[in-house]
Amino acid sequence: MTRVLASQVPVLIVLLVLGTVAKISVVRSGREPGALARLGPAVLMPGRLQRPSLLVCAAGELVLAVGLLVSAHPLFRWGTVAFFALSTYVLLELRRRRPDAGCGCFGEVSSAPVGLRSIGRTVVLTGMALMAVWAGAPGWMAFAHPAWGFTLAGVAVLAALSPEIDELVDRARHRAPCEQRRGPQEGVSLARLKSSGPWRAHEADLASAEPYDSWRELCWRFFAFQNHERDDVVFAVYLAGRRPAVRVAVVSAESLPEYTTVSA
Amino acid sequence: MGYPSVERRRVLAAAALGREAAAPGPGPEGGDPLHAVTGEILDVSPHLIAIETPDGRQERLVIAPWATAWHGGDVAPADLPVHATVLMRALRDGKVVERIWADTVRLTGTIVSVEGRKDVTVELDCGPHRGHRTIVIPYRATGRLRVRHPQFEPGFLFDAIGIRKDGATLALLPATSQPAYPARAVPPPPPSYAGAQSRISGTVTWSDVFDAQERGAAYPMVERSDAGCPDAGVSCAALPYLAIGSLLQVQNVCANRSAVVPIVACGCVAGRFCDRCVECGTSPRGRIAELSPASYVELGGDLVNGCFNAQIGLG
Numbered sequence: 001m002t003r004v005l006a007s008q009v010p011v012l013i014v015l016l017v018l019g020t021v022a023k024i025s026v027v028r029s030g031r032e033p034g035a036l037a038r039l040g041p042a043v044l045m046p047g048r049l050q051r052p053s054l055l056v057c058a059a060g061e062l063v064l065a066v067g068l069l070v071s072a073h074p075l076f077r078w079g080t081v082a083f084f085a086l087s088t089y090v091l092l093e094l095r096r097r098r099p100d101a102g103c104g105c106f107g108e109v110s111s112a113p114v115g116l117r118s119i120g121r122t123v124v125l126t127g128m129a130l131m132a133v134w135a136g137a138p139g140w141m142a143f144a145h146p147a148w149g150f151t152l153a154g155v156a157v158l159a160a161l162s163p164e165i166d167e168l169v170d171r172a173r174h175r176a177p178c179e180q181r182r183g184p185q186e187g188v189s190l191a192r193l194k195s196s197g198p199w200r201a202h203e204a205d206l207a208s209a210e211p212y213d214s215w216r217e218l219c220w221r222f223f224a225f226q227n228h229e230r231d232d233v234v235f236a237v238y239l240a241g242r243r244p245a246v247r248v249a250v251v252s253a254e255s256l257p258e259y260t261t262v263s264a
Numbered sequence: 265m266g267y268p269s270v271e272r273r274r275v276l277a278a279a280a281l282g283r284e285a286a287a288p289g290p291g292p293e294g295g296d297p298l299h300a301v302t303g304e305i306l307d308v309s310p311h312l313i314a315i316e317t318p319d320g321r322q323e324r325l326v327i328a329p330w331a332t333a334w335h336g337g338d339v340a341p342a343d344l345p346v347h348a349t350v351l352m353r354a355l356r357d358g359k360v361v362e363r364i365w366a367d368t369v370r371l372t373g374t375i376v377s378v379e380g381r382k383d384v385t386v387e388l389d390c391g392p393h394r395g396h397r398t399i400v401i402p403y404r405a406t407g408r409l410r411v412r413h414p415q416f417e418p419g420f421l422f423d424a425i426g427i428r429k430d431g432a433t434l435a436l437l438p439a440t441s442q443p444a445y446p447a448r449a450v451p452p453p454p455p456s457y458a459g460a461q462s463r464i465s466g467t468v469t470w471s472d473v474f475d476a477q478e479r480g481a482a483y484p485m486v487e488r489s490d491a492g493c494p495d496a497g498v499s500c501a502a503l504p505y506l507a508i509g510s511l512l513q514v515q516n517v518c519a520n521r522s523a524v525v526p527i528v529a530c531g532c533v534a535g536r537f538c539d540r541c542v543e544c545g546t547s548p549r550g551r552i553a554e555l556s557p558a559s560y561v562e563l564g565g566d567l568v569n570g571c572f573n574a575q576i577g578l579g
Contacts, residue, residue, distance in 0.1 A: 100281035179504035180453075182497070186489055215273055215507035216487045218578070222507075224276055232272075236280040249279035 006135035006142040007150035008128035009068055011158065012080060013139050015125070016065035022107030023058035027051055043101045044094060054104075068132070069139040077133040084126040091119050099247045100220070100236075109164045113238060113245050121161035128154060179218040183239040186214055189221045193237045196246040202233055270509030270526055277510075286511050288479065290562065291522030298521070299358035300558035301325065302351050302476045305366075310342040313361060315350065318476040325352070326360045333364040334568050336427045336436055349428075353561050365567045367428045368557075370472045371399050371435050372533055374447040375422050386435070388422055391533040392493055394473050399426070399433045412438035419446045421536060423469075425570055439469070439570035440539045447536050453502040453550070466501045466552035467541035468514060468574035469534060470567060474556035480528030481512055482554040484535025493530040500538035501550025510578070514553060517573040518544035519564030525555065541571035552576050 042050040064083060067076030091103055095114040102111035103118045110118070135142070159165055183189070190211070193199050203209075207230075211223040219240060225233045232251045238244035278284060290297050303315030303323065314324045333341045335348065341364055344350070348366040355362060373388030376396065384401040401409055401424075409424055410416055421443055424435035445451065474480060485503035486496045497505075506512070508527050515522035534554040541547040553576060557567065565572045 096282075098282045100283065176502070177504075180485075180502055183487065183505070213273070215490050215509065216505055217277060217507045217510050218504050220277075220281065222273070222277055222280060224273075232276055234276040234280045236277070247280050247282075249276070249282075251276055251279045 002136055003145070003147045004150055005131045006137055007147040008154045009132045009135060009139045009142040010146065010151060011154045012125070012128055012132060013065045013068050015158070016061045016068070016080075019105060020058045020062045020065070022109065023054050023061075023104075026104070026107040027054050027058075042104065043098050044090075069143075072136055072138045074133065077129070077135075080129040081126060081133065084122050084129050088119060088122040088126060091122055095119070099245070106164050109167050112163045112167065112240075115163065115245060117161045117163050121158060124157055124161060178240045181239075183216055183221065186221070189237045189239065189244075190214075190223065192242075192244055193223060193235055193246060196237075196243075198235065198246045198248040202227075202235075202248060202250075206233060270528065273507065273509035274511065274526075286524060288511060288524045288526050291513070291515070291524070293520055293522060296355055298562045298564060299354045300351060300477075300561040301354050301358050301361070302349070302558065305344060305346050305348050305350055307346065308342055308344050310340070313341065313350075313352075313364075325354060325358075327364075328355070328360050328362045331362045331364065333366060334368065335366040336429075336434070351557050351561060351567065363566070368472070368567050369426050369428055369433055370424075370439065370470060370567075370570070371397065371426060371433065372423045372439070372469075372471060372537075372554075373397065373421070374533075374536075375416070375418050375420055377418060378416060386422065390473070392495060393529065394533070397433065399424075399435050401435045405434070405436045409435060409438050412440070413442040415442060415444065419448070421447050423537065423570070425568060437568065437570075440537065443536075443538050445538075450498050450536050451500050451538055453500050463515075463575045463577050464501060464503060464552055465517075465548045465573070465575045466550045467539065467547045467571045468516070468553050468555060468560075468563075468565075468576075469537075469541075469551055469571045470557050470560035470565065471534075471554045472557060474528070474558075477558055478528065478556045479525055479559045479562075480556050481514065481525045481559065482529040482531030482534060483510075483512065483527045484531040484551070484553075486527070486530050491530040493532050495532035496530045496535070498532070499535040499550055499552075501548065501552050503550075503552060504578075506578075512553060513577040514555070514559075514563060515575045515577075516563040516565065517547075517575060519572065521562075521564045523559065523563055525559050528556075541573050543569055543572045545573060547573040 042054050045053045064080050091114050094101055099113055103114045104110050205227040206225045207228055211225050213224040215222055220236045221239055223235045227233050230253055234249055236247040303317045306316055307314040311327055313327055316322050327341050331341050333339050333344055335344055344366050350364050350366045352361045353363040373390035376387040376389050379385045382403045384406055386399050388397045390397050423439040425437045425439050426435040483506055484499040485505050488494055488496050491508055506527055510527050511524050512527055513524050531554045534551040537551045538549050540549055
């Protein structure tokens with residue numbers, strides 16, 4: 001039983017180290033505010049704190065990884081649980097407040113908007129960290145006597161939940177990033193919008209089923225409609241993927257943005 | 265419904281994606297902000313210039329002792345002709361003039377026809393929004409222009425700076441070295457995939473087809489269907505797609521000034537130039553934006569040089 005519980009510890013350690021390396025490389029690459037890519041929970045921080053917050057996060061991950069590797073102290077085990085639980089909350093908050101930002105979990109590879117997969121991944125990681133609490137042995141023991149079946153199962157679940165894998169495949173095929181590719185036709189994006197959940201939630205309020213304005217910016221196509229109160233309803237459709245992320249906001253005619261709940 | 269204002273697009277996009285809507289304006293660096301003042305000269309003396317602005321106001325500005333003027337060549341400010349249209353770079357809240365460009369025009373486009381032996385008449389296609397333009401190259405300027413435009417025949421690109429004189433448009437100075445390919449054969453951008461790029465470097469030029477006091481930019485990489493521009497979406501710099509109405513943060517690397525300017529037009533001609541700017545060092549290839557004269561001057565550019573090395577980011 002202990003082996004089963006300990007089987008995910010190597011996965012956690014490797015992921016934490018990868019996260020540290022990726023975040024530090026983002027900071028080292030000299031990304032500045034006003035940059036084209038908006039990345040990670042750091043966008044929730046004020047400008048001058050963005051770099052330090054990424055570094056603090058990276059340092060925290062490294063401490064947890066080393067702690068998990070060399071000791072079985074409950075401090076590190078529960079610390080990891082807390083870290084991933086907190087990440088889940090931060091991602092939910094990021095998705096609510098800055099739906100265009102990527103999770104930044106693995107640096108710039110994670111620049112796609114936060115979706116259910118990224119959030120599901122942190123939930124699974126929280127579960128794995130909870131299993132590790134009762135594993136009882138330091139991480140190097142798990143590396144020395146791996147329970148291959150369970151470890152690989154954990155890796156497979158995480159891979160399925162990682163949007164970064166798709167991105168890495170695209171990079172390996174030398175495709176231009178989404179914001180430089182010619183997007184799908186306006187009609188195709190409109191059809192994708194009309195098969196989405198946010199559309200069904202707002203369809204009844206719209207005065208017309210045809211947008212009065214549509215434009216593309218970076219990787220998003222926007223469609224502006226008017227509802228029966230003559231407020232603007234604007235939908236943003238992500239241009240990559242068959243079932244793209246869709247965001248919606250209702251903006252009153254006095255142009256004060258009024259936020260509605262976001263769903264994809 | 266009518267064509268919506270570009271500010272509305274910014275507000276709507278910011279609301280949908282939960283960003284703060286940014287506002288156009290100069291950036292913090294660069295010290296004393298520069299002001300571009302446009303008008304028609306009513307009277308000029310060595311120390312004072314009186315102009316009438318396009319909205320009908322009369323203004324008197326002090327000419328700084330170190331000020332210079334350009335009217336087809338370097339001249340003393342006091343020698344500028346009355347009724348010339350001037351664009352001035354001014355300091356101290358736009359009251360002290362230090363550089364004056366009179367009747368300056370920028371002639372950018374594809375050569376349609378070349379006629380004449382001594383004074384050469386050239387017809388340029390300046391893109392679907394700007395139409396055709398007929399220009400004259402006076403005999404004294406042909407050598408200088410031809411040496412930078414070796415392919416002087418229809419289908420190739422042309423870019424020069426000149427003046428408006430007696431109703432004719434004269435090309436006097438080459439604004440760039442002519443790209444060696446025909447206008448229809450723009451080389452593709454380098455196949456670089458370095459992930460999401462934070463800033464893009466290249467050359468920023470100006471164009472005289474904007475309104476007199478307009479602050480804005482023409483940007484090559486807009487979707488053809490959105491901008492109603494069949495030639496858009498071509499560039500040899502790896503530019504991201506943006507929309508008319510998006511904000512662009514432009515930084516003049518040479519003068520260390522930056523500003524946030526709205527995209528107000530499709531820069532389909534600018535996108536066909538795969539040239540470099542050598543204003544300070546050598547820029548990477550590709551025109552990344554074409555600014556209105558006022559924005560260009562306020563970023564510290566000199567109209568006669570024709571370009572500055574720049575970096576852009578999303579505003």
